[in-house]
Amino acid sequence: MKIAKVLGTVVSTQKDPSLQGSKFLLVQMIDETGQVLPDYEVAADCVGAGVDEWVLVSRGSAARQPLAQQQRPLDALIVAIIDTVSLSNASIYSKREASR
Amino acid sequence: MKIAKVLGTVVSTQKDPSLQGSKFLLVQMIDETGQVLPDYEVAADCVGAGVDEWVLVSRGSAARQPLAQQQRPLDALIVAIIDTVSLSNASIYSKREASR
Amino acid sequence: MKIAKVLGTVVSTQKDPSLQGSKFLLVQMIDETGQVLPDYEVAADCVGAGVDEWVLVSRGSAARQPLAQQQRPLDALIVAIIDTVSLSNASIYSKREASR
Amino acid sequence: MKIAKVLGTVVSTQKDPSLQGSKFLLVQMIDETGQVLPDYEVAADCVGAGVDEWVLVSRGSAARQPLAQQQRPLDALIVAIIDTVSLSNASIYSKREASR
Amino acid sequence: MKIAKVLGTVVSTQKDPSLQGSKFLLVQMIDETGQVLPDYEVAADCVGAGVDEWVLVSRGSAARQPLAQQQRPLDALIVAIIDTVSLSNASIYSKREASR
Numbered sequence: 103m104k105i106a107k108v109l110g111t112v113v114s115t116q117k118d119p120s121l122q123g124s125k126f127l128l129v130q131m132i133d134e135t136g137q138v139l140p141d142y143e144v145a146a147d148c149v150g151a152g153v154d155e156w157v158l159v160s161r162g163s164a165a166r167q168p169l170a171q172q173q174r175p176l177d178a179l180i181v182a183i184i185d186t187v188s189l190s191n192a193s194i195y196s197k198r199e200a201s202r
Numbered sequence: 203m204k205i206a207k208v209l210g211t212v213v214s215t216q217k218d219p220s221l222q223g224s225k226f227l228l229v230q231m232i233d234e235t236g237q238v239l240p241d242y243e244v245a246a247d248c249v250g251a252g253v254d255e256w257v258l259v260s261r262g263s264a265a266r267q268p269l270a271q272q273q274r275p276l277d278a279l280i281v282a283i284i285d286t287v288s289l290s291n292a293s294i295y296s297k298r299e300a301s302r
Numbered sequence: 303m304k305i306a307k308v309l310g311t312v313v314s315t316q317k318d319p320s321l322q323g324s325k326f327l328l329v330q331m332i333d334e335t336g337q338v339l340p341d342y343e344v345a346a347d348c349v350g351a352g353v354d355e356w357v358l359v360s361r362g363s364a365a366r367q368p369l370a371q372q373q374r375p376l377d378a379l380i381v382a383i384i385d386t387v388s389l390s391n392a393s394i395y396s397k398r399e400a401s402r
Numbered sequence: 403m404k405i406a407k408v409l410g411t412v413v414s415t416q417k418d419p420s421l422q423g424s425k426f427l428l429v430q431m432i433d434e435t436g437q438v439l440p441d442y443e444v445a446a447d448c449v450g451a452g453v454d455e456w457v458l459v460s461r462g463s464a465a466r467q468p469l470a471q472q473q474r475p476l477d478a479l480i481v482a483i484i485d486t487v488s489l490s491n492a493s494i495y496s497k498r499e500a501s502r
Numbered sequence: 503m504k505i506a507k508v509l510g511t512v513v514s515t516q517k518d519p520s521l522q523g524s525k526f527l528l529v530q531m532i533d534e535t536g537q538v539l540p541d542y543e544v545a546a547d548c549v550g551a552g553v554d555e556w557v558l559v560s561r562g563s564a565a566r567q568p569l570a571q572q573q574r575p576l577d578a579l580i581v582a583i584i585d586t587v588s589l590s591n592a593s594i595y596s597k598r599e600a601s602r
Contacts (some may be wrong), residue, residue, distance in 0.1 A: 117282035134409065148418055162462050181418045218348055463563050490509065
């Protein structure tokens with residue numbers, strides 16, 4: 103999975119019928135030092151992520167594993183809201199501190 | 203999924219028999235700030251997208267989830283026509299304004 | 303799918319038994335303006351493509367969708383010979399003109 | 403698979419229910435000469451890898467092959483702890499020497 | 503598939519149980535002109551490839567198509583030992599000449 107930050111939303115009314123009810127979030131990829139990368143995904147969301155939160159994004163067929171996503175033409179899914187990212191000698195991110 | 207803009211069409215008569223009736227669109231990838239990227243896909247279309255429209259493209263096995271696409275050797279599919287792309291503090295794209 | 307141009311062939315006698323009878327073509331990727339990219343695939347061929355022809359290449363599990371390719375360890379397949387690539391204001395490729 | 407080095411952990415309480423009990427490790431990719439690459443994955447772990455160990459990471463649907471990982475929305479899994487990486491004329495890594 | 507050259511081996515004793523008996527080879531990717539690329543894979547081998555041989559590597563779910571590899575968490579497999587790579591006007595590689 104990749105670490106990403108929620109930037110905003112993508113809205114579509116004309117779409118594959120199976121996607122009715124899906125919410126699409128635009129997320130920006132974050133590197134292993136906590137910096138933003140010039141890469142993004144439009145991902146479906148199954149955990150209720152909000153703008154500026156850091157999340158884990160799964161890509162490929164992984165995005166269709168949860169029962170509610172099966173048989174939808176999805177290749178990216180937000181699967182977790184991140185609490186902390188900790189390296190051996192440093193903390194890169196803490197949701198509690200970020201939301202102060 | 204990735205945001206992309208429809209550029210044109212790719213036509214083929216000599217192809218895998220399962221692809222008869224598939225329409226192939228050439229789409230250019232768009233980045234998270236709305237700029238065009240030096241990357242593209244030739245994608246099948248299940249939503250009736252037209253030239254210059256912004257769309258969502260799913261890649262990989264996601265492209266074969268809709269019933270009509272199953273068992274076709276497709277790895278890219280236009281799954282939605284985008285109405286709006288909105289960040290927390292800005293609107294990147296609005297179909298209504300783009301089509302004026 | 304990606305647009306590619308057939309460059310040549312890769313021959314192997316010692317291979318997974320399921321690949322007996324597969325023909326492997328070396329194809330060079332082409333970008334959305336018709337220029338060659340520094341990227342290639344060795345792809346199986348199910349449409350009888352020839353050297354210098356432009357083709358559509360599907361990658362990933364898409365390559366194993368046609369009945370004859372199932373259960374072969376393939377991740378790239380030529381699925382169509384391209385007749386034309388047309389943008390809204392220009393023609394990038396026409397097989398008829400290319401073969402004159 | 404790719405060679406990677408375990409850097410730390412990613413913790414999440416709000417996640418897809420199927421991921422309860424999964425441990426997510428942040429791993430940094432290593433190139434074929436033993437240097438770190440500017441690329442990483444957040445991977446589930448099924449072998450008990452620890453910080454600074456070199457591991458093999460499988461990506462894509464491979465991550466869901468072990469029974470315990472099936473139907474989880476995972477696209478990266480640590481599948482092995484590396485003992486040695488040996489080229490024809492040099493040793494790039496030896497776990498025994500690294501842990502001295 | 504990609505063309506690659508076998509560089510060496512990766513050994514692991516602590517790994518997913520399904521991988522017992524798998525041999526992992528470190529292979530360096532080769533481009534369409536025969537030059538080495540700064541990219542590699544650690545791939546399982548089902549054809550008995552040796553150091554310095556050129557091989558075809560399949561990635562993704564293709565790696566698990568051969569019966570012996572099914573349900574192993576593999577995303578890369580050596581599927582063929584290359585005899586020749588021939589372009590329309592040149593030979594890039596011949597196993598016979600390389601092994602002299």
